[in-house]
Amino acid sequence: MTQHVYAAEIGETAKLLADDPFWLILVKVVAIFAFLVVMTLFMINWERKVVARMQQRPGPNRVGPNGWLQSLADGLKLAFKEDIRPVLADKWVFFLAPVISCIPAFLAFSVIPLAGEVNLFGEQTALQLVDLPVGVLVVLACSSIGVYGIVLSGWASGSPYPLLGALRSAAQVISYEIAMGLSIVAVIMFTGSMSTGDIVGAQATTVLGFAPGWFGFLLFPSFAIYVVSMVGETNRAPFDLPEAESELVGGFHTEYSSLKFALFFLAEYVNMVTVSALATTLFLGGYHAPWSGEFMNTGWWGLLWFIIKTLGFLFIFIWLRGTLPRMRYDQFMRLGWKVLVPTSLVWIMAVAVIRTGAIQQLSTAQRLIALGVIVGLVLLVSFLLPDKKVQDTKGVPLAGSGFPVPPLDLVVPKTAPKRKVKVATLPKETAAVTTGKEAE
Amino acid sequence: MSLLTFLAQQQPEPVQRVVDTVTTGEAVTFWILGPLALAGALGMLFARNAVHSALWLVVTMLSLGVLYMVQQAPFLGFVQIIVYTGAIMMLFLFVLMMVGRDSSDSVVEVIRGQRLAAALLGIGFAVMLVGSVGRALTGVDARGLAEVNTTNGGNVGNIGSKLFTEYLFAFELTSALLITAALGAMILAFVGRDGKPAKKTQKELVEERFQDGKRVGSLPGPGVFATANSVATPALLPDGTVAEESLFDVIEATDRSTLSDDVAEVAGTAHEPDAHALKGSES
Incomplete structure (x- = not known):
């Protein structure tokens, strides 16, 4: 095998993974798939509960213990719904689009290191499926293929709202992928490698004697740009323009129902988990504990740290959705091209x-x-x-049309003091509109 | 053929070549992806729908990308997927979707002698392609990348150092070409703001409207109130007269008889809904 020849140039993780037997790879594939599906079910519930708490309501609390099985029930219900295909839809592309959006979402997770060296069924291995020398590019490639799912679904639906959503999504993901790629460049320059295993390994240092040498601190501008662009890349609030309910009904998945719609839903949440996991890997030291040394920092402990950090990013996604209004499209594009990309370039x-x-x-x-x-x-x-340019403060007098129009620079007076008289004590007035019976 | 001799000179000495064996996995991948890439190319040519054509091309590009990866060039493979499939084909799709699904190709020859030139250039290109591919199949020994991938920073490092030392001039020229193209596109699409402003800002529009001194708000709607739901109903002013501005030109121009139902409804002389009308005529 030529794989062993590479050993001189590859990192520790890749060496560990090189002699994995086939059954172990299969176990890892199934485990990653299960992890992502369970995370999706968990995320939907968690999101609904957290957003509910932010809005002072209980959220789902009926199905299962404390309502934690609600998304499972919803998923099962979705699978048994009628599958509708619009008359004007393009038959094959309409069917392919959800599949295309789903597969790369899962594929991208294969390069994420979940933990360092562990003993799995008697084999010394790393909790990672593959460690390619170009690992980071795999995630970018997968996200760029995942857009096809959205764009094609919009086009194939044969109706205007999905098409608008698809066009928005195409422009949005291309612009934010550039910002994302540029934010990763600084990390690659510091590590000297594109392999995710090496990037995590390079962060196992301390700066100033105590703080962890994570790239999130060392390369903070890159980190900030990555976090903004990962929200844009996954079409989540406040950047959820391709599926803006108030403007485009449902955006690209307006015409989808049943399992196909479920696949879009799955892809969105898996993508969220993947970009969060990548953020953890690139900027928050991956599976390393927040301190150096051996204590709670080896073997399976890594999985714990990794999941905690990833859940932190996922919580930010929910938090953003619960707090921020949707951005206007031109503002959103301006942010991408005129702020994130130039800042990235200067920072690099x-x-x-x-x-x-x-x-x-x-x-x-x-x-x-x-x-x-x-x-x-x-x-x-x-x-x-x-x-x-200094703004012309004088301007033109606006109220010249004879209409009682307030000036543009009107200072709104403070709210009037509360009415003294309570409504209950006011004399009862007769209703202006009466029911038909009273009139008779 | 001077091009072929040039290509031949680029080949390294046979002594330096390290021939890697083709593994079973590589062979299997090739025999799956090779026909798939070919099918994609044929599909692109023969698909009737422009978007389907683009999708077939995506299949070909993805297959090529995976083939690069299998042939020990992972960086090239993923860049092929990110740049070609992810960015360039996406822009193609973007344009195709804007054009619309029903638009068909124009068969009118716009430029004089276009077909002749296209045929000549196509044949020339085919000859060149067959020549170089044929030479690659017969005259050149396979040279694996195993050696390059293990020394001097591996695959990515070697591509980087080649690109910024030996091929720097070509690299910079290409970037200059791309920047020129981007600038050209921007100039073509740019609408000047210094001369006549193409699009007024919201503030300018507001000021303009107030400056006119005519009507600031919107026109009064039709008198669609409790009595009628027809847009032909005029709005009434406080003194009971008809507000002229609420009358819609198109409706004013229509024949009165077509609106008789609406008029009757407003006047209260329309037919009452007849519950018996729902029953069959026999009973």
Whole structure:
């Protein structure tokens, strides 16, 4: 086998995984599939419960213990519903779209390291399906194929709202995938590898003696950009424009029902778990505990830390949905192209300069000169920028049409003090509109 | 053929070649994906629907990507999927969906001699392709990537160092080409704001409306109140006269007889609903 020849260049995780027997790989595949399905069922319930608490209501609490089996019941019900295909739908593409959106969602999880070296049924292995030298790209590739599911479902439905949702989704995912890819670049530059196992391994350090050397702290701008773009990438609130209920009915899945709709639902939640797991892997030290050393930090403990961190990200998804209103489409695109992408590029430049400085072992004088040159360049650019136009505050008098119109800059007076007289004590008035019986 | 001699010069000396054996897995993958890629290409040519055509092409591209991965080029394979399938084909689909599903290709020759030029170029390209592929099949020994993938930073590191040392000029030229294309597209699509503003902002629109001094609010709706649900019903002013602005031009222009049902309904002379009408005529 050529696999063993690679050993000189590959990381520890890949070496561990290289001699996995076939049955172990099969066990891992089934385990990952089960993990993702259970996480989906759990997430739907958790989301409904958390959002309910945020809105001062109990949420689902009937089916199963404390209502935790509600999503399972919903899923079963969905499977037995009638499968409707619109007359104008494109037969094959309409059928293929949910499948296409579902498969890459599961596939992307294969490169996520769930834990380090463990003993699984007598075999020393890592809790990860594969560790490719280009592992991070697998997730990006899967998400870029997953969009086809959404776009094709919108097109194949043969009705205008899904089509609008599909168009939005195509533009949205392409733009936010660029920001996502750029935010990952800094991590790859620091690690010197694209393999997820190596990236987690590189974060097993401490900075300043105590803090964990996670890239989320070291490369905070990248982390922030990744978190924003992962919400955009999964079409979740406040970026859920492809399925905006108030504008597009249901967006791309308006015409879908039964199992096909369930597949879209599954894909959305699996995608959420995957991007959260990737965020954990890239920025929060993966399966490492928040401290260094052996204590609660080896073997199966890794799985615990990994799941806690991933659930943290998933909670942020729910929290965002419970608090933020949906963004307008042009604002959303502006955020992606004019804020996230340029910030990413500048940040990557900065990381490159810092990395070069660290590798080249520059003297203090050289570092200071480099710093001076950078500050000078920033100043030069800021001087060259044109001044912001001062808003014409005078404007035109607006209330010139004879209508009693308040001016645009009207200061709304403070709320009037509460009415003294209680409504109950007011004399009872006769109703202006009466029922037919009283009139007779 | 100068191109072929150039290609031949690019080949390394036979001494340096390390021939990797084709594993069973690789062979199986090839015999599954090869026909699939071919089917995708044929499907793209013969599909009637433009979107189906694009999807067949996606199948071909995905198969090629997986074949690259199997042939020890994982980076190339995934970049093929991300860039070609993920970005470029998605943009194609985007345009196709905007065009609409029912639009068919125009068979009118827009540029003079287009078909002749296309045929000539197509034949030329086919000859070139057959020549190079034929040479690759017969004259060139297979050279595995196992050696390159294990030294000097592995697959990704080697591609990076090649790209930024040996092929830097070609790389920069390509990026210049792409930037020029992007700039061109932006200029073509750009609508200037300095001359006549193409689209007024919300504030400008509001000020303009108030400046006119005519009507600030919307026109009064039709008199669809408790008495009638017809848009032909005019709105009434407080003194009981008809508000002229609520009258709809189209309805004003229609023949009065077509509106007689509505008029009757408003006047209260319409037929009352007859419960017996639901029964059959015999009983």
